[in-house]
Amino acid sequence: MTANGSSEKEAPHKLFDTLLVLDFGSQYSHLIIRRLRDLNIYSELLPCTQRIVDLPFRPKGVILSGGPYSVYDSNAPHVDPAVFDLDVPILGVCYGLQEIAWQHDQHNVLAGEKREYGHAKLTFEQGEGSASSVNVLFQDVPNGVDVWMSHGDKLSHLPESFSTIAKTSNAPFAGIAHNSKPYYGIQFHPEVTHTSHGTTMLENYAVRICKARQHWTMDEFVSTEISRIRALVGERGQVIGAVSGGVDSTVAAKLMHEAVGDRFHAVLVNNGLLRHKEAETVHQTLTSHLGINLTVIDASERFLTDLKGVLDPEKKRKIIGKNFIEVFQETALKIAKEAAGTPNAGDIEWLLQGTLYPDVIESIAFRGPSQTIKTHHNVGGLPAAMRLKLIEPLRELFKDEVRILGTKLGIPEELVWRHPFPGPGLAIRTLGEVTPSQVDITRQADRIFIEEIIAAGLYRKISQAYAALLPIQVVGVMGDKRVHEQPICLRAVETTDFMTANWYYFDRPFLDKVSSRITNEVSGVCSVFQNITSKPPGTIEME
DSSP states (O other): OOHHHHTGGGSHHHHSOEEEEEEOSOTTHHHHHHHHHHTTOEEEEEETTOOGGGOSSOOSEEEEOOOSSOTTSTTOOOOOGGGGGSOSOEEEETHHHHHHHHHHOTTSEEEEEEEEEEEEEEEEOOOSGGGSSSOGGGTTOOTTEEEEEEEEEEESSOOTTEEEEEEOSSOTTSEEEESSSSEEEESSOTTSTTSTTHHHHHHIIIIIISOOOOOOOHHHHHHHHHHHHHHHHOSSOEEEEEOOSSHHHHHHHHHHHHHHGGGEEEEEEEOSOOOTTHHHHHHHIIIIITOOOEEEEEOHHHHHHHHTTOOOHHHHHHHHHHHHHHHHHHHHHHHHHHTTTSTTOSOEEEEEOOOOHHHHHHHOOOSSSOOOOOOOTTTTSSOTTOOSEEEOTTTTOOHHHHHHHHHHTTOOHHHHTSOOOOTTGGGGTBOSSOOHHHHHHHHHHHHHHHHHHHHTTOGGGOSEEEEEEOSOOEEEEETTEEEEEEEEEEEEEEOSSSSSBEEOOOOHHHHHHHHHHHHHHSTTEEEEEEOOOOBTTSOSSOO
């Protein structure tokens, strides 16, 4: 049970004006959420197959995303027609525009004779009725603006009661608007940076058309979330939470401590998969700097024994998730027993996790082309028989919002900007079988890489960096001897929201130094590579 499910009446979409994005599988869908959040407008993403009758809130407006299907295909996804009964503004983007037209008449969309990918010039048209002038959707946007197209299909006919409000040389219906209802469709993608003034268009829709208030800020969130936690946990409820040293768990722990004080018990499970001196660093950070109760459990042998011989990344995550929950439940009983007869006496019922919104998005298998990328340890990797109830105060936040929240909570800057560390730890950075010796190679190489990044003054410029051990052997020459040893792969990316990312470009002197140190100082390694794949098509972690 999550905090979201248990206290629905106090969920963010109940407290903040919310725009709902229905996802048809576009690689850009999350960017719509990001642009709206940047405008201080709360927004949530749900699959396009969401039944409107089951929607737990009334959105201020709905956005139908793009997608790679053709609406006229037999297996194409379609929105619940009840969305048009919500009596709120609707904006269709690319596939979403075609979906609006298809819902009105299934003959309105056909395959284009010429596909349109890339930049196009958008010119505005006079409409009829409420669309009789340059539409409010394009207010403060110059005529002839550059927009980003990515479509093969197009409208063959204008839906009944709609007018054309914009066109390009290849798309005569690049923008449409209903003559009396607040329904809009655009064939281009305003959410991508390639579209000039795209954010202005989204702001026009959200603020001027949907009348959404721009009150989604971390100042507002922290006060409402602390109240929500207190109401959820109660006056005597006890919470246990995992901490790993990453920014997510640190911010979640501090937020929980602010809400319930000493009734929150942080637990660091040393699973044998932590970074160099991680346990010592986390202990000092949480106890000395943040005043949080911390229990350190050494379960390294337990985890590593269960991971022996396991090669599949998904199985690794499931094993680690299962063991984490078991350790937490055992520790919760122990802490409750020790607290008997004290002001903190009582059963521990709640488990805190630092789940973020990208974790949720990446772990949901949407109908159609968006497939589950991975089972996230915070979302899909938990056993069904878990006795503790889950509380996830950061579940609606992106990483940059978490950092802002951490600063608001008074967490030191070096902790707020610390690079993320996955819950499964070095198990998913030690590709192949996880053994103590293999993990130690990964740990030492990672330590060297991060040390050099810090020394070069690059740490804040890079969003996430680590070294991974590859499960292959390559030939090398070391000490005048021919050797077959494993390679290390360096991974460093730049990103804002961790949904998309660009690989970081290091200069040659830096890479020379890192490669030299790793091959000289880490036994068992004779080669160093760098992963230069952006996300997409890659992911930030390699497993």
